[in-house]
Amino acid sequence: MQEPELHDLSDDADYAASQQQGSASMMRSDSGKHSSSSEHDGAEVVYMKDNVTIHPSMLASERISGRLRLIKQGSSLFMTWIPYKGQNSNARVSDKDRILYTIRPVPMTDVRSIRRHTPALGWQYIIVVLATGLAFPPLYFYNGGVKEFLATIKQHVFIVRSAEDANVFIVNDFQNPLQKTLSSLEIPRALSVGSEPSTSFSVGEASVDENQERMSVDIQNDNINISQYNERQRQKAHDPARDLSIQVLEKFSLVTKFARETTSQLFRDSHSNGYGAIERRSNSLSSIDYPSQKASDDWDKVPDKSPVPQDPLEFDKLSLVWGKPRQSPLGSDEWFTFLDSEGRIMDSEALRKRVFYGGVEQKLRKEVWPFLLGYHDYDSTYAEREYLKAMKKAEFETVKKQWQSISPEQARRFTKFRERKGLIDKDVVRTDRSLSFYDGDDNPNVNLLHDILLTYSFYNFDLGYCQGMSDLLSPILFVLEDESESFWCFVKLMERLGPNFNRDQNGMHSQLFAITKLVELLDSPLHNYFTQRDCLNYFFCFRWVLIQFKREFEFDKTLRLWEVLWTHYPSEHLHLYVCVAILKRYRSKIIGEQMDFDTLLKFINELSGHINLDAVVRDAEALCICAGENGDACIPPGTPPSLPAEDGLLYPQQELDDVL
Amino acid sequence: MASRRRMLLKVIILGDSGVGKTSLMNQYVNRKFSNQYKATIGADFLTKEVQFEDRLFTLQIWDTAGQERFQSLGVAFYRGADCCVLVYDVNVMKSFDNLNNWREEFLIQASPSDPENFPFVVLGNKIDVDGGNSRVVSEKKAKAWCASKGNIPYFETSAKEGFNVDDAFQCIAKNALKNEPEEEIYLPDTIDVAGGGRQQRSTGCEC
Numbered sequence: 001m002q003e004p005e006l007h008d009l010s011d012d013a014d015y016a017a018s019q020q021q022g023s024a025s026m027m028r029s030d031s032g033k034h035s036s037s038s039e040h041d042g043a044e045v046v047y048m049k050d051n052v053t054i055h056p057s058m059l060a061s062e063r064i065s066g067r068l069r070l071i072k073q074g075s076s077l078f079m080t081w082i083p084y085k086g087q088n089s090n091a092r093v094s095d096k097d098r099i100l101y102t103i104r105p106v107p108m109t110d111v112r113s114i115r116r117h118t119p120a121l122g123w124q125y126i127i128v129v130l131a132t133g134l135a136f137p138p139l140y141f142y143n144g145g146v147k148e149f150l151a152t153i154k155q156h157v158f159i160v161r162s163a164e165d166a167n168v169f170i171v172n173d174f175q176n177p178l179q180k181t182l183s184s185l186e187i188p189r190a191l192s193v194g195s196e197p198s199t200s201f202s203v204g205e206a207s208v209d210e211n212q213e214r215m216s217v218d219i220q221n222d223n224i225n226i227s228q229y230n231e232r233q234r235q236k237a238h239d240p241a242r243d244l245s246i247q248v249l250e251k252f253s254l255v256t257k258f259a260r261e262t263t264s265q266l267f268r269d270s271h272s273n274g275y276g277a278i279e280r281r282s283n284s285l286s287s288i289d290y291p292s293q294k295a296s297d298d299w300d301k302v303p304d305k306s307p308v309p310q311d312p313l314e315f316d317k318l319s320l321v322w323g324k325p326r327q328s329p330l331g332s333d334e335w336f337t338f339l340d341s342e343g344r345i346m347d348s349e350a351l352r353k354r355v356f357y358g359g360v361e362q363k364l365r366k367e368v369w370p371f372l373l374g375y376h377d378y379d380s381t382y383a384e385r386e387y388l389k390a391m392k393k394a395e396f397e398t399v400k401k402q403w404q405s406i407s408p409e410q411a412r413r414f415t416k417f418r419e420r421k422g423l424i425d426k427d428v429v430r431t432d433r434s435l436s437f438y439d440g441d442d443n444p445n446v447n448l449l450h451d452i453l454l455t456y457s458f459y460n461f462d463l464g465y466c467q468g469m470s471d472l473l474s475p476i477l478f479v480l481e482d483e484s485e486s487f488w489c490f491v492k493l494m495e496r497l498g499p500n501f502n503r504d505q506n507g508m509h510s511q512l513f514a515i516t517k518l519v520e521l522l523d524s525p526l527h528n529y530f531t532q533r534d535c536l537n538y539f540f541c542f543r544w545v546l547i548q549f550k551r552e553f554e555f556d557k558t559l560r561l562w563e564v565l566w567t568h569y570p571s572e573h574l575h576l577y578v579c580v581a582i583l584k585r586y587r588s589k590i591i592g593e594q595m596d597f598d599t600l601l602k603f604i605n606e607l608s609g610h611i612n613l614d615a616v617v618r619d620a621e622a623l624c625i626c627a628g629e630n631g632d633a634c635i636p637p638g639t640p641p642s643l644p645a646e647d648g649l650l651y652p653q654q655e656l657d658d659v660l
Numbered sequence: 661m662a663s664r665r666r667m668l669l670k671v672i673i674l675g676d677s678g679v680g681k682t683s684l685m686n687q688y689v690n691r692k693f694s695n696q697y698k699a700t701i702g703a704d705f706l707t708k709e710v711q712f713e714d715r716l717f718t719l720q721i722w723d724t725a726g727q728e729r730f731q732s733l734g735v736a737f738y739r740g741a742d743c744c745v746l747v748y749d750v751n752v753m754k755s756f757d758n759l760n761n762w763r764e765e766f767l768i769q770a771s772p773s774d775p776e777n778f779p780f781v782v783l784g785n786k787i788d789v790d791g792g793n794s795r796v797v798s799e800k801k802a803k804a805w806c807a808s809k810g811n812i813p814y815f816e817t818s819a820k821e822g823f824n825v826d827d828a829f830q831c832i833a834k835n836a837l838k839n840e841p842e843e844e845i846y847l848p849d850t851i852d853v854a855g856g857g858r859q860q861r862s863t864g865c866e867c
Contacts, residue, residue: 419754423727426678426699433696467677467699467727505732539736542702551701597736598705598720605704 043073047152051142052081053123054101056625061349064101068139070152071105077156078105079128081139103136108157111171116146118167308588309525324621326614327358329560335364343382345371351378352567359560365479372566373492375485389485396484400455424453424465431470435555437478448477452487459491466501469494471547475559496641500546510639511545511576512538517634518580522623526587533596540601541579548575557613564617571624572642573635581619582611669710669836670720670740672770674762675747676755677726680785683819684747685723688829693820700725703737710833719833731765738770743779743836748797750784750816756797759805779835780812783828788818 047070055063066083081103106128115127117138124146125138141149150169153159162168338351345351351371360368370376376385403417411418428449432438438445452473457465472493477486499507515538520527530536543551548565550558565575583590586607595603624631673681682697689706705722722737724730738744744766748755763780772778784802787795799816806812813835815828 423677430696430698466729467725468701501729503729537736539702539733542733546701601703602705
């Protein structure tokens with residue numbers, strides 16, 4: 001446990017748990033290289049390493065740890081990685097994921113290369129690229145052992161360091177006649193790598209730590225049967241499972257590709273100072289004009305009839321394989337399994353994940369939304385919630401009375417009140433009137449909208465009323481069907497989205513800025529296009545962001561999208577990735593038709609009602625996971641719906657006079 | 661020989677929330693009126709082909725959010741405007757009082773090259789409401805203001821009934837055209853004028 005390359009992992013829950021698990025089920029061995037077992041048809045385990053882990057997402061809770069092995073059978077060497085079963089620290093990793101990511105024995109003849117990564121901080125990892133060009137996801141060696149892994153391979157198959165990249169090891173299995181033939185065809189390359197002194201590959205050191213390596217000789221429980229490998233190879237063509245595995249491999253390949261490109265992009269940016277822009281955020285946000293110094297330089301590179309640059313993420317494939325399929329909405333029976341006997345939600349993260357992937361049935365929304373909005377604490381009991389409801393009802397009535405008690409005479413001398421009320425009067429009668437819930441003359445629900453909004457404008461007098469708020473309240477009232485509860489849930493929503501409505505529009509600008517940076521990160525050709533076209537203010541996304549896509553989807557779809565966004569799973573800023581996902585979905589149309597700002601705005605306004613919600617949410621999730629920490633870095637702190645970074649006055653005094 | 665290119669005339673409609681900007685635009689372009697418009701968020705535009713003499717133009721009519729809190733967006737949308745339409749509700753005094761704010765805000769944000777002569781048109785809308793009984797801004801008062809601002813053309817309209825809407829937009833288009841520099845109308849095939857033009861004023865086009 002004193003691996004020199006290990007960094008302090010004591011605060012990593014996954015690591016601690018896996019260590020525990022490891023010591024319970026495994027025994028130490030003196031040899032890391034030659035420990036063997038020959039119980040499986042002459043198969044010999046020549047290398048085994050525990051706590052080799054993949055990171056399917058940026059969430060630590062979704063990491064999957066497993067055991068990596070090299071197995072020799074006859075003259076063939078196989079690599080396999082099997083995730084641990086029933087590992088309590090990874091309770092959130094579904095069996096499905098485990099099966100999905102399992103690497104069943106792959107012969108080294110199918111491996112083209114192995115890339116080794118040794119970051120200064122964090123774990124070493126390898127990326128195994130197959131001869132087909134596909135790749136497995138990065139395998140993180142929590143307990144070290146990359147060198148040993150490579151050394152073991154070298155003992156059994158021909159492996160050389162790439163002349164182009166010292167961290168890439170090219171695998172050529174000369175046991176395989178076909179591979180041998182192929183290799184001999186690449187003579188110039190083979191010669192250049194072959195001429196490299198083999199000492200540059202320092203296998204000698206590999207055994208240094210071997211006494212500290214833990215090794216298990218127990219492979220009884222793993223369902224590997226290499227002798228069936230050849231049989232399976234023959235059946236492959238008709239095996240439906242093969243299609244799945246190909247998809248999975250493609251997924252991995254995309255991740256690898258993305259990781260590579262992100263790395264090179266970051267490298268470029270750090271030199272061209274592009275990322276400095278984020279640090280200068282506070283300055284640039286105050287200006288809504290983002291100058292495009294590149295525009296003139298790039299202009300002449302754009303041909304008249306423009307071919308569309310390829311999406312660096314190969315987005316179509318990405319969304320296909322990354323985004324998990326949507327589930328059916330959460331229903332009452334399942335909902336109760338999340339509650340303990342007193343009504344507490346036992347595992348709020350599991351609930352949020354469940355809602356993220358499936359949404360909530362309409363009749364259950366009334367129960368679930370107050371949690372998602374933060375009005376109810378997840379660990380509150382039924383009784384506490386009933387009590388809160390009563391207290392809050394009284395508090396609501398108190399605030400409501402403040403404006404109700406203004407007589408017509410008083411109102412005549414109270415211009416601000418009249419104007420504010422006038423705005424609300426005008427907007428509630430044009431909010432979702434095509435819904436039966438709000439249609440018809442003298443609809444009581446329209447009056448409720450009015451009363452709640454006017455009460456809110458007294459509750460938060462500084463922010464007041466602003467157009468768009470009625471759009472945000474309408475679905476809440478529709479779902480909760482209770483004036484006071486709707487009011488308080490709206491208050492909670494406005495805690496997150498209030499900055500959208502600030503006079504200085506700072507909440508909007510920080511979100512539009514973040515979209516700019518995310519597109520730059522996730523689709524630089526599209527970013528370049530927007531730069532050329534002077535579209536970097538992203539005002540064409542204004543309506544999307546201001547009212548959370550309320551006008552872009554049918555009403556019931558908006559409800560679904562909102563509850564998905566409110567889970568803040570996998571990111572509280574998923575809505576920004578939704579923006580990027582939609583733009584990417586139409587990127588070839590936007591670029592191919594050479595849309596200018598006006599055309600783009602019109603095009604986007606007219607997308608309303610035509611966007612495939614499920615597809616876009618899947619895409620957004622995939623983008624969010626792919627972007628990882630680089631994506632987080634694009635989003636300035638305090639960007640809605642994040643709560644403001646500092647306490648104090650939300651709405652500075654000098655603005656109050658302007659804010660009606 | 662100079663080729664004749666169809667010209668784009670950009671018109672911005674401004675005015676307080678709920679005075680009928682979206683309705684006026686839809687009545688003019690689509691000949692439709694609905695009681696169920698939603699408050700405009702951000703901005704949108706409609707286009708309509710118009711003909712003057714023997715020339716065809718595309719009128720691009722921009723509809724913007726009426727709440728002043730969104731005015732900072734104007735920079736992006738007002739740019740390159742050829743005419744600005746100021747709308748108020750004849751039944752709401754405040755919406756008339758605010759015309760001056762809208763005018764000034766537009767001139768600041770669009771920063772036209774010749775603000776003194778930039779064409780505006782004022783529309784007093786909703787004259788149909790309550791048979792005119794709830795009217796609080798008289799035609800005389802409105803015309804006086806328009807005169808004081810350099811003889812801005814004034815129309816009284818009802819977007820709901822389609823009253824005077826066509827005439828108003830004919831005038832709007834004409835004024836937008838007046839704002840266009842001559843050299844953008846007749847384009848020699850080989851000369852790129854994308855960066856040129858706006859500084860010079862039209863001298864020959866007196867429609």
